[in-house]
Amino acid sequence: MQKLYSTLFILGFFFTNAWSQVTTDPAFPKADESITFTIDASGTGLDGYTDDxxxxxxxxxxxxxSxxxxxxxxxxxxxxxxxxxTRSGGDPNVYTITFTPTxxxxxxxxxxxxxxxxxxxxxxxxxQTSDYFVNISSGAFxxxxxxxxxxxxxxxxGENVEIAASASENADFSLTINGVEVATATGTTTIAHTExxxxxxxYAVEVIADNGTTTATDEFTFIVRSTTEVADKPAGVIKGINYDPDDPTKATLALLAPMKSxxxxxxxxxxxxIDPAYQMKKDSELFWLEISGLTAGEEYAFQYLVDEELYVADPYADKILDPDDQYIPANTYPDLKAYPEAAKRDKWYYNRLAVxxxxxxxxxxxxxxxxxPAEEDLIIYELLIRDFFANGEENYQNLIDTLSYLEDLGVNAIELMPIMEFNGNESWGYNPTFMFAPDKFYGTKNKFKEFVxxxxxxxxxxxxxxxxxxNDIPAPYALMYFDFNNSKPTADNPWFNTDAKHPYxxxxxxxxxxxxTQDLLDSINHYWLNEYKVDGFRFDLSKGFTQKNSGxxxxxxxxxxxSRIALLKRMADDIWSHSPDAYVILEHFADNTExxxxxxxxxxxxxxxxxAYNQNTMGYADDSSISWGYYGNRGWSSPHLITYMESHDEERxxxxxxxxxxxxxTYSVxxxxxxxxxxxxxxxxxxxxPGPKMLWQFGEVGYDKSINTCPDGAINDDCRVSPKPVPWNDAEGLDYNHNDERMLLQATVAEIIKLKNTYRIFQTTDVTLGQDGLVKELVLKNDPYTTTPASSDQMNVYIVANFDVATKTVNAAFPHNGKWYHYFAGGHALNVSATTQSLELExxxxxxxxxxxxxxxxDELLKIITAIDEDVQSTGMLFYPNPASGLLRIRTASPDTQITISNMSGQHMMSEKIKDQEVRIDIRHLPTGVYIVTLRNNFKTVTSKLIKN
Incomplete structure (x- = not known):
């Protein structure tokens, strides 16, 4: 270092605490005193802006x-x-605002x-401008x-380095560079020096100020540049962190950074x-450096400083540290490495560290x-870990403990909403930043492997x-080529478009x-399929994989x-080249030809x-056709349509x-x-x-909180991605598991899925979906078709449902005459003598x-059909199912109804007073036979026969 000269002077100026574009008056602003901020917007997204x-x-x-x-x-x-x-009269790019922070x-x-x-x-x-930061004085010297x-x-x-410091009151100054004093000043508030x-x-620069009673210091470091060394990367080194299997004391880091110096x-x-000894070497577009002196098993956090200004973490790292890590519960991620205080930077997007x-x-x-599972057999359960468990319990271990529940439901595939590192902790995950790192909010990478x-x-x-x-910033390949003033990638970004090519x-x-981008995408797909042994991907917004500008x-x-089709085929081909059975699922919603x-x-x-399904469940005929839910009705030859009634993105x-x-x-949906x-x-x-199906979490228990439910229970579009209450019985739960009707829905869904999983008829290609308003029919014929099946492998199926809010007589289109067995009536036989059999459905x-x-x-599911002996709905009192074997449901228009069940000899077998408009009565103790049910209230009496199976 060469000391040339120092200049001492007293300045009367506004003190800039962070960026030269922001000054404050007073120079050492306090939180409880008025501060005037002066901000120069020149060169920012507001340069030349004329409105407020x-x-x-x-x-x-x-x-x-807050x-x-x-x-x-x-x-x-x-x-x-x-x-x-307030815009300055002298320079329209300069603005001031005055306020007292408290x-x-x-x-x-x-x-x-x-x-x-x-x-x-x-x-x-x-x-907008970039972010600026102003330190607030405590009032101390x-x-x-x-x-x-x-x-x-x-x-x-050889470049001049201008150095100046200011104290909050008169003091004696000493300025040193690498420990050598280069300037002093006495009894003043400022010191300046040109190096x-x-x-x-x-070069470490330190200023020491002494006011006679207190000593205060500040320091910074400047680097005198050296030319980047050009050297061939070692054999076998690839992008990211390269470990030496024979030497755990070293690792080689490699960053792809086209056009960077x-x-x-x-x-x-x-x-x-910043240590010049850690400047990376360059091999074409790849920067690399061997890090030595490491201890096996010890975690080291690090970043790259690119072109002397951009701090990014390694885009290929499998663990990322973030200041928000402090909010991750220890039971989710034990012994999580703390974010180093020394690594924290003013700009939030520079605060990501690779490990x-x-x-x-x-x-x-x-x-x-x-x-x-075969593609056509998939029963996919879409799941957001964050909302699947109570606060503080959202982790892979609890998901492991829940696998038996999903297995019992009949699920054979779990689709996790994005788990790659994303901004914040509580997120849907569609704001990813580091595509090779599992987000720590759900647990460790090995716990995720255990879940798989x-x-x-x-x-x-x-x-x-x-x-x-x-991707979102601070995704490194976005951040390294980013226009911070206009908040979008620069035109020379090798990976990202400056502006999106499509809506949404x-x-x-x-x-x-x-x-x-293609190389990165292929690497990401290969990594998760091979490192974590996942079975495939659902590609979000796949219709956006295009450069065709639709504005x-x-x-x-x-x-x-x-062009989009070609891009997706290229990606799929690469996946299937190393993982030939991997599922490739698209959220596409494009033209059916595509x-x-x-x-x-x-x-x-x-x-x-x-x-369409919701129109049916609500009881409205408009737009209620479900025919598009069968791949054959779209003209597809393969069962590759994953139909769903609910997803994370749809109202419940x-x-x-x-x-x-x-x-x-009296009938109300x-x-x-x-x-x-x-x-x-x-x-x-x-x-x-037939074909793969997907259900959204808790649909099997009738989850009824809106997709736009806020944490306080209000409904607001802004709360779409906010956490939702869990349905189970705990401090935050909705107690669904203690609601018998919800549990019966869950059991019914499981039983229907069991049918699909058990019998090959539900894979047939001979499918007819019929509808008459809100009456829907499904006919499944086996191939080869026979009217006299000898076993379930040859059977045919007829399903009918009445989604109206009134009783309907259906001319049921059975495929053939003969005996047909009502599954949820315990196999109760219906002898069909004509293919347009008349059925009455409640x-x-x-x-x-x-x-x-x-x-x-x-037994508990044998309650779904309605009375076949006498239509009592018009009387305002109804009981069902009939025949029944376990539970009998009674629905009345008014409370205080007496029910009496007698055998055919007139002997009262049971009698009960009904206080509510709908109740269930256990009749499992009654012997098999025919009974008389009498419903009586102050207005009328209804009598009907009941068959007890």
Missing amino acids: VWVWTWISQGCTG CDAPTNVNPATSAQSAALA DFFGKPASEFEQIGLLLKGQDWSDG EVDFTTPTSFPLFVNV VAGASGS SVYVVGDFTNWE LQTGQTAYQWQTTSYTM DKAHEKGIAVILDIAMNH NVFFDYNHESAY GDVGAWSSYDA EKELADYGMMLWGNLNH LMYKNLQYGNVSG KELNTALDRIKAASALFYTI PGEFIIYTDVQLPPPP
């Missing part, structure tokens, strides 16, 4: 909760006038260590560097300082003979929902025609796109029948049943038990249609008939 500008501000350090200013509302209105900035935020001074702020137009789309203002600071050999940069290396590794092993660990113990897989292992042990496939239409895009749109035109976006081509190629596609059937259900006389019964009927005409009733008698379902 607002300040968006928050407490970035010191805050204990850290945003109350004026942070978008779009801004007159109600946020306190945050309106008053402005409504918080005590103790919660202010640093304030973050930015300028924005009325709406985000109008433009202090000293801060005022020049330079932007860090990290890199300079060239000429010497040889390449790191320099990369430094900073981390635990550099004490989070490397040599000498890891590999997970020992236990299930080695697992066979994936245990699922496979039970014959259950694991499908990952993956968002590769887009979120975050930042991948360019799927880029070879860089905001949804119709144009959905039309046949040959979907048919993709389905014929081997991909599966989501089939959204939410609206039961919510709409209860809110908007149809009503006729808005009544809970009636609404639940209609979900049973829908299930009977859903799971039985509202919400369904019947599954088979022409081979099957083993009956459990």
